[in-house]
Every structure is written in C-alpha cells, then in structure tokens.
Amino acid sequence: MLISLEWLKQYVDINENIEELEKALTMIGQEVEAIDVQGKDLDNVVIGHIVEYGRHPEADKLSLLKVNVGEEEPLQIVCGAPNHKLGDKVVVAKIGAVLPGDFKIKKSKIRGIESCGMCCSKAELGLGKDHSGIIILPEDAPIGMEYREYVGLNDVVFELEITPNRPDCLSHIGIAREIAAYYGREVKYPKIEKLNDVTFTDDSIEISIEDRERCKRFAGRVIRGVKVAESPEWLKKRIIAMGLNPINNIVDISNFVMFEYNQPIHIYDLKEIAGGKVIARRGKEGEKLVTLMEQEIDVNGELVIADGEKPSGLAGIMGGLGSGIKEDTQDIFIEVAYFTPEDIRKAGRKFGIVSDAGYRNERGTDMENVPTVLDRVTDLILQLVNPQSVGKMIDVYPEKYQSTEIELNIEKLRRFAGKEIPKERIIEILTNLNLKVEDNGETLKVVPPSYRGDLYRPADLYEEVIRMYGFENIEDKMPIEDITAGVKNEVIRLMDESKDALAKIGLQEVINYSFIPREVKDMLHIEKEEIMILNPIVETMAMMRPTLIYSILNNIKENLNRNQDSIKIFEVAKVFEKTDDLLAKEDIHMAIGICGRDEKTLWNPKPEAYDFYVLKGYVEEYLQEIGIKGYKIVRTTNKNFHPGRAADIMIGKLVVGTFGEIHPEISEKMDILKERAYIAEMNVSLLKQYMNKKIKYERVVKYPEVTRDFAIVLDENVLVGDMIEAIKKSSDFIESVGLFDIYRGEHIETGKKSVAISVVMRDKKGTLNEEEINKVQDKILGIVKTKYLGEIRQ
Known part of the structure; x- marks a missing residue:
C-alpha cells in the first residue's frame, strides 16, 4: 500500500521527520517496505529568468547567459542547449546542487569563461529521457522558487506492508487513525462542504x-x-x-x-x-x-x-x-x-x-x-x-451490522505482556484506537468499531495494547517455568521410526507434495475415493494423493532423465481418502522405489539390473527393522503391478502392502522406458499394531545343528513360500528353511519345477540323534507329498 505523506497530513498532524515516522509505523505493525522521497535530488534547483543573452566568444554553439534566480546578482551561466532565448523561464541547478548520478555542480570555466550553475534538461534532473534541450517553463513561473515545489515533487511516499487482517489500513484515513492513536492526536476526517x-x-x-x-x-x-x-x-x-x-x-x-x-x-x-x-x-x-x-x-x-x-x-x-x-x-x-x-x-x-x-x-x-x-x-x-x-x-441494508463485545481481563493482559501496564494507560490506548471501553473493575468491556473486524477476542486486544504501548517499553525477562520432557506425537513418532529404518538399510529419502495431477486416477488403478481440489494452483496439483506410487515413479523418471543409473529411494508420508462424513481419512504410507543397476566399479564392471528379489530384500529388511514378524508373502492381484512379478505382504488375512515391478503400461505412460521400475508401498498405519521392537536375549545354543537338503519336484503353480512356511511349523526342531535353487529343464516334466531347499535342525536342550532327525524328515516328506503333491527328486 502506497501512502502519500502530504496527503496523510490532511487527516492528522505530523511533526516528526521521515526517519521517526518510519520507526513509529514499523513499531505499531505497519511495516515500511520502502520510502520514495520525491525530489530528493533537486536541492538547490530553482526557477530562473534569462535576463541577458549572448554568444560565447570562443564557441559558436555555446551561449553566455545572465540568469536571475531571486538573489542579489544574476548568475553567469554558459549553456550549450539550442532551445532558449532572452526572457525564458528556465530550471537552474545552482552551485552545491548534486544531481542524479552524483553529478555535483561547481563553479567552473568553460572555454575560459566562468560559469556559476547549469540550466537543466529533464534527463539531467532524472525526470525523463529528453536531453535535446533545457526545460522552458511558462511565463508565470515564480523566479527563485524551488523547482520540486513548483512541479509538486515535494512529497514522500511510503510503501507499507499491510497484513491481511488489517484492511482498514489500506487507506490514508486508516493510517491516520494508527498515527493519531500512537501519538495521542485527533483524526481530521474530510468535511462535507457542498x-x-x-x-x-x-x-x-x-x-x-x-x-x-x-x-x-x-x-x-x-x-x-x-x-x-x-x-x-x-x-x-x-x-x-x-x-x-x-x-x-x-x-x-x-x-x-x-x-x-x-x-x-x-x-x-x-x-x-x-x-x-x-x-x-x-x-x-x-x-x-x-x-x-x-x-x-x-x-x-x-x-x-x-x-x-x-x-x-x-x-x-x-x-x-x-x-x-x-x-x-x-x-x-x-x-x-x-x-x-x-x-x-x-x-x-x-x-x-x-x-x-x-x-x-x-x-x-x-x-x-x-x-x-x-x-x-x-x-x-x-x-x-x-x-x-x-x-x-x-x-x-437488510441485515444490520452487529458489534462485538469483548471482555478484557486486566491481569491476564499484564501476564501476557510481561509488564505491569497501568490500567489508565490501557484504557487510554483502547480509547485512542476508537474502541468503546466500559470500566468494570478487574475487567473492561470493549466494543471495537465496525472497521476493525480483526478484533473479536481478548488476545486481539492484548496485541493492540502492546503495540501501542511500545515493544521497546517492555523489558526482556526470561520466563521461569518447570521443564518437563516432551513426548513425540504418535504420528510423527511412527513416521520417524520408518524413515530411520529405511535410511539405515541404504535408501535415500525423497519428499513430494501431497497433490498430484487429475489424470493419475485414470493412469493408476485406485480403489479409494479420491479427494479433488476445487481451485488447484496448477493442474499438476489437482488431487490429494491416495497412493505414493505416482510420486515415486515421477522421482524415478526425473532421475533417469538426468542420467542417474542407480536409484534407490523411499518416502514416508500421508495419503488421503474421502469418507462419508466429508472429512479426509489420512493414513501413513511407506514407499520404496528402485530402478537401474549398481554403479560400475573395478570389481563389478557389468552390474546386473535391480530385480524383484533386490526389492524383496529391502522390504524384508525394513520389516525386520521395525519389528514385524509373522507376515507372509503371497501372489498379488494388484493391477498396478506386473502379473507374476509382484506380491502382497499379509499379516493374518490383512493385506498391509504390495511390492514388485510396476505394470509395463503404467511405466510407458510415465515415460519410464530405459529400465524396469520396482515399487513397494505399505500402510504403516496398519503395521503399527504389529510392531514389536523389544529385544529378547537368548543364550547361545551349544548343541550342533543338522542340515538336510531336499530336491522336490512340484507342479509349476504351487507356491513355494507356502510350502516353506508349512515345513517350518511342522517341528520345533526346525530352526530355518532356505530356498537355494529352482530348476526347470532336462529330466523335469513340462509344467513341473524342481525346488531345492535346505532345512536346518537343532535341539536347544541336547544333540539330535538319528531317530529324531528321521522323524523330522518324515514329517517334511509327508507335508510335501500329501499337501503339495510333491515328490523327492531321484
């Protein structure tokens, strides 16, 4: 907001200089961004009258003038402009003037003739670009008057930063009220004359x-x-x-x-x-x-x-x-x-x-x-x-304005301010601000004027009193408080734990906006009801994201476009879903994105591309870090992922996440063509109830382990993971079961596969004997044959 000082003075008496007024405005909350002092470079620039005119004896293109500037003697000035004559009123920069560009006017000799000033063009005064000739004024221009006063360049314009809650200050009368309240003066409102x-x-x-x-x-x-x-x-x-x-x-x-x-x-x-x-x-x-x-x-x-x-x-x-x-x-x-x-x-x-x-x-x-x-x-x-x-x-005027009554507790105001402000001073400040005040002892009933819609609670009045009382009048005092340890908000704690876990396993964090383009709902298969933005800033921010997949894919694309070949990133953030009560449901999701291949090194000259199993490793490491056990990995039907190269993570019957290769059609739409993109997304809000990071100490077992390898022929459609889980549960002696090979080819029927697993057995109380080992083996073979129709490969 621009405020003219000359205009402002019509509504309030101002005796302060520019620096004092700037400080006062800033202290009461009307911050001064800039000050334009009009005519600041026009000191000693006055109106002159050419009373003698002649040619310079040593130069045909220069004229020798005597110019009356209202002093005892006219000034002798050498002028090179072509557009003046005897009797003209001109603008003269006297000795001592400093024109724009730090051009100082001094007594000088031009071709041997003394010159005691300069007749000025608009360009020389910084008032335009015309330097073809000097300024010629009307005949009635008063001799000796400052030129800035003659053309009205004696004003000062303040540029103020008005906060959105103070629209009344977007006017000269509004600022006049503020100054009048600060200095205890009266506002002179415009008079109706006719x-x-x-x-x-x-x-x-x-x-x-x-x-x-x-x-x-x-x-x-x-x-x-x-x-x-x-x-x-x-x-x-x-x-x-x-x-x-x-x-x-x-x-x-x-x-x-x-x-x-x-x-x-x-x-x-x-x-x-x-x-x-x-x-x-x-x-x-x-x-x-x-x-x-x-x-x-x-x-x-x-x-x-x-x-x-x-x-x-x-x-x-x-x-x-x-x-x-x-x-x-x-x-x-x-x-x-x-x-x-x-x-x-x-x-x-x-x-x-x-x-x-x-x-x-x-x-x-x-x-x-x-x-x-x-x-x-x-x-x-x-x-x-x-x-x-x-x-x-x-x-x-169908519905009349209803004024607001605010009850102001004097003692609460003093505690808030940290200063024992006298009650009389408080009432004076509020009255100067044109607020109606009723003294009720320990409290005041205050009614703001209609132009102060920002005042509707006691805290607003605290601010008014303090800013007019003066921040500089309130001493600095350190508060004495009992300090107790704070506790992290549950949502923040959950997000921080996931971020720490993902960073620990070697992934880099990315942070994206919560808004995504409208067309994402057609690109991805989203089962949730989306929340659309009615007035988006840009079309790429038209929808609250219900999934992190698009954001991570966009990060992958941007990195690939910048020739980054090894992308391993994660994001932990909220996703949004519309509910029946018109409020958004907010869940915390975690997403991992990998694409490309490890960097080429001396010992790894031809690194292999990242695949499903690399991502699976990160997912399992993450789940281990946050204390999730008892999950299983099953084939997914999620249409955002490549069929056969993706899996769901389940705890009981609850799907808590999905990971795998993104569907080729989605990759093509995202313009990710150079490498395959792998994404994992998990609902951390669902995982929360299963997290258990308590560390339980177990004594090192001194008894030896027994390892048995099995090569099992299964139908192609049998899920090996389910079979391994069943084997683990078959005996307390089974410590671990690992898959180390899958073979298809010669000597294996079409539609079959040979799966090689390694079973580690151990008794924590003693050494396993042959009979116990054979019983475990028989159980394993029974499960393989009866439940999964498998045969031991001969």
Whole structure:
C-alpha cells in the first residue's frame, strides 16, 4: 500500500521527520517496505529568468547567459542547449546542487569563461529521457522558487506492508487513525462542504439485493448533468502518487475516495442501466460478461451487479465494459456496497482478475461507512463538476451490522505482556484506537468499531495494547517455568521410526507434495475415493494423493532423465481418502522405489539390473527393522503391478502392502522406458499394531545343528513360500528353511519345477540323534507329498 505523506497530513498532524515516522509505523505493525522521497535530488534547483543573452566568444554553439534566480546578482551561466532565448523561464541547478548520478555542480570555466550553475534538461534532473534541450517553463513561473515545489515533487511516499487482517489500513484515513492513536492526536476526517446545501431530487432507480449472503449492503445515488473532463492538478497529483494514471474527473474522484477510505466505488453511465434497476444477484446459466479489461467470463452462479436485462459487472471486482464512464457521459449512478470478503476472493481467483477494488473487498471493508463514502464522492463531484441535479441516497441494508463485545481481563493482559501496564494507560490506548471501553473493575468491556473486524477476542486486544504501548517499553525477562520432557506425537513418532529404518538399510529419502495431477486416477488403478481440489494452483496439483506410487515413479523418471543409473529411494508420508462424513481419512504410507543397476566399479564392471528379489530384500529388511514378524508373502492381484512379478505382504488375512515391478503400461505412460521400475508401498498405519521392537536375549545354543537338503519336484503353480512356511511349523526342531535353487529343464516334466531347499535342525536342550532327525524328515516328506503333491527328486 502506497501512502502519500502530504496527503496523510490532511487527516492528522505530523511533526516528526521521515526517519521517526518510519520507526513509529514499523513499531505499531505497519511495516515500511520502502520510502520514495520525491525530489530528493533537486536541492538547490530553482526557477530562473534569462535576463541577458549572448554568444560565447570562443564557441559558436555555446551561449553566455545572465540568469536571475531571486538573489542579489544574476548568475553567469554558459549553456550549450539550442532551445532558449532572452526572457525564458528556465530550471537552474545552482552551485552545491548534486544531481542524479552524483553529478555535483561547481563553479567552473568553460572555454575560459566562468560559469556559476547549469540550466537543466529533464534527463539531467532524472525526470525523463529528453536531453535535446533545457526545460522552458511558462511565463508565470515564480523566479527563485524551488523547482520540486513548483512541479509538486515535494512529497514522500511510503510503501507499507499491510497484513491481511488489517484492511482498514489500506487507506490514508486508516493510517491516520494508527498515527493519531500512537501519538495521542485527533483524526481530521474530510468535511462535507457542498452536499449539505443541496436540495435532493426524487430522481432514483430501483436497487435490490437478491443474494443477501454475498451482498450485505448496497447504496447508490443518481446525479445528472455532469461534464466529464480532465481532473484538476491536485487530484491528478494524488492519483499519480498511488501509482495510477489519471483518467477523468469522475473516475479519479472514485479512486481518490477509495484510497482515502478503503471503500471501492463503481460509477455507472446511467444510460447504460437498462430498465431503471440495479440488482445484486447470482449470475444465470449462460450469462456472459465482458469486463473493463475486455475479458469475457461466464458468470453463472457468481455474484453480479445487473440491470433489468443483463449483468453490468462482477460484484466487488470489476465493472462491465459498457457500463463505465465515457467522454459523452452526462448522467451517472454511484454504487457503494459491502460484499462478503470470502466470496469476492473466490471469484477473483476463479477468473484470475486482479483489481484494486477486488484487493480491498476480498479483505473486507467497513459496512457501516457506506453512506459516508457515498456522500464524500457526491460532495467532491459537486465541488469539481457542478452537476445539474443530485438524487437522494438509496440505501438497501437488510441485515444490520452487529458489534462485538469483548471482555478484557486486566491481569491476564499484564501476564501476557510481561509488564505491569497501568490500567489508565490501557484504557487510554483502547480509547485512542476508537474502541468503546466500559470500566468494570478487574475487567473492561470493549466494543471495537465496525472497521476493525480483526478484533473479536481478548488476545486481539492484548496485541493492540502492546503495540501501542511500545515493544521497546517492555523489558526482556526470561520466563521461569518447570521443564518437563516432551513426548513425540504418535504420528510423527511412527513416521520417524520408518524413515530411520529405511535410511539405515541404504535408501535415500525423497519428499513430494501431497497433490498430484487429475489424470493419475485414470493412469493408476485406485480403489479409494479420491479427494479433488476445487481451485488447484496448477493442474499438476489437482488431487490429494491416495497412493505414493505416482510420486515415486515421477522421482524415478526425473532421475533417469538426468542420467542417474542407480536409484534407490523411499518416502514416508500421508495419503488421503474421502469418507462419508466429508472429512479426509489420512493414513501413513511407506514407499520404496528402485530402478537401474549398481554403479560400475573395478570389481563389478557389468552390474546386473535391480530385480524383484533386490526389492524383496529391502522390504524384508525394513520389516525386520521395525519389528514385524509373522507376515507372509503371497501372489498379488494388484493391477498396478506386473502379473507374476509382484506380491502382497499379509499379516493374518490383512493385506498391509504390495511390492514388485510396476505394470509395463503404467511405466510407458510415465515415460519410464530405459529400465524396469520396482515399487513397494505399505500402510504403516496398519503395521503399527504389529510392531514389536523389544529385544529378547537368548543364550547361545551349544548343541550342533543338522542340515538336510531336499530336491522336490512340484507342479509349476504351487507356491513355494507356502510350502516353506508349512515345513517350518511342522517341528520345533526346525530352526530355518532356505530356498537355494529352482530348476526347470532336462529330466523335469513340462509344467513341473524342481525346488531345492535346505532345512536346518537343532535341539536347544541336547544333540539330535538319528531317530529324531528321521522323524523330522518324515514329517517334511509327508507335508510335501500329501499337501503339495510333491515328490523327492531321484
């Protein structure tokens, strides 16, 4: 927000210098981003009058001048410009002036003739690019006056960083209130000069509010017989100081009042309002609007300002192209209204329209100040335009503003501030801020004004008192507190344990956004109901991710595109699923992604590509690290994975994860063509109940192990993992069962496979004898033959 110091001084007395004012504004929360001191490089630059004119005796292209600058004697100046003559009023930089570019004006000799100043061009003063000639001023320009004062460059413009909760400070009066409260001064509100003497006509149009949820108040007035013309200099100066270009007197008045009161105003050409009606309503199906920026938008369902036939503007943001003020406009209608901020914000984002009006309305304006603003605009039009007639105010206000009462406990405020602020000072601060205060002893009943919608609880008043009291007046004190050990949030603890385990086994962590593109739901087979973002920042962030698979695949693709050949990554994050009560179900998932092959080394010149078993190793190491036992690995039907090269991880009848090679069709859609991608995804929230990281000590067994190898011929479709699990459970003497070979080929029937397993047996209480070993072997062979229809290979 730009604030003109010269303009600001109309509303509050300011005696402080620029540095003091900057510090005060920052200390009360209106941070100063930049200060533009206009004319700061124009010290000792004044208006002069050429009283003598001649040629330089040593140079035909130089002139020798005597210039009256309001001092006892005229200055002798050598000038090289071609565009001046005797009697001209010019701009003179006197000795001691320092022009832009650190160009210092000194007494000097030019071709042997003394020169005591310089006649300046706009380029030399930093006011433009024209250096073809010096500045020639009108005949009535006062001799000796500082040039910056003559052209109005004696202002200081502050650029303030206004926080979103303080829309009242997006105006000169808002900042004037802050300064007045800080220094204990009065605010000088604009006076109505001509409106009080006007006889209002009954000339009006019908105003109605159909959408009362989004438009809370609508006031307007008809004025006839205006003349659209150029604005006076003082008004143009104010508009330029705000970074805008002056347009005409009517439009400039509306902008002036907006920057004065933080209330956007829209002024219509009355003849463009069909049917004599102005309506705040929802846009109808099929209705279009061409804005002042010539952008056509579909306003179906949006809040619009319409006449009897069509929409005339997008409410609170921008008017329609045809409704604005034109050169031949004679009769006007002034609109001042209050719109619900969140609805203006949504509409502005939806259409990508940025405007000064939208910027203010989406933060909130003062509902109670609508009539004052309408009268202020009308009064300025009376002063500058002198219209033929002024209609009475029409004010539609169906639901009146309800003020907020806040109970402020004095002792709690003092404890919060860490300072014994006197009660009288607290009341003074709140009163200076224009808050109504009722003293009830230990508490105060405080009622904020309508323009302070950010004040609705005691903590808000704490902030007001402290910032106006002065942070520098509150001493630094270390609090004395009992310190107790904190406990990690359960969700964070669970995520951290998984991250530590995965990093420990040699994987690198990746972190992705929780948003993924809309088309992922067509690319992946997702059984969960997705949560779509209504107004995504970009289309690649249109859906809350229900799985980590896409994110990990995208990481793999990006790394492959950057010539990374060995990718071993993981992510632990939340996934989201829509529920019946409209709240998102959030689960913690873990995902591992591997792709490519180990780096080439001297001892590994031809590394093999990663495969299913490499990923299986990482999965099993992870489960071991987090204390998961008693799981089994079974063939999966998950359509996101390659059939036959993927498996589910099950605990009991519960599927807690899936791992394997990603389906080739998905890899192709993700443009992962160089290598096969392997992904594991597990629901850590489900695994939580099975985690057991307690370490149980067991004495080293001193009795020897006995190993027996078996070659078993099975049908191709028999799951070896199930058979191994059954063998493990067949005897307490079986310590482990390992698979070390699978053979298909010569001497093995088609549709069969030879599986070689190694069984380790041990008795922890003594040495196994031959009879005990044979009993275990018989059990194994019985299970293989009866349950899995296998035969021992001869």
